[in-house]
Amino acid sequence: MMDITITTAARRIARETNGTAKNVSNFFDLEGNAFASLPADCNWTTGIPEGAVLRLNGGHISQHNAAVLLEAVRRYGPFPERNPLACGFIDGNWRER
DSSP: OOOOOHHHHHHHHHHHHSSSSTTTTEETTOOOOEEEEHHHHHTOOOOOTTTEEEEEEOOOHHHHHHHHHHHHHHHOOSGGOOOHHHHHHHHHHHOOO
């Protein structure tokens, strides 16, 4: 496990995700701004919104875990859940409640 820094962007992601219903997904940019939402079981028919690096369903996420996701994006690129190396990084740094 490495030292993870909780940034303003991670705080924004946690705040927005925690305030969103579980059946809604938000797309976030690197600064932690949510700029697009859609039902969690839907996909964009025209592709991923430009600038999006994460898609999270509403529910609970800690600031630490939001920071882990952002660090994975910085290291491995957007949507780290699609990259096995990023998934290993996330799993190794994720904290359960």
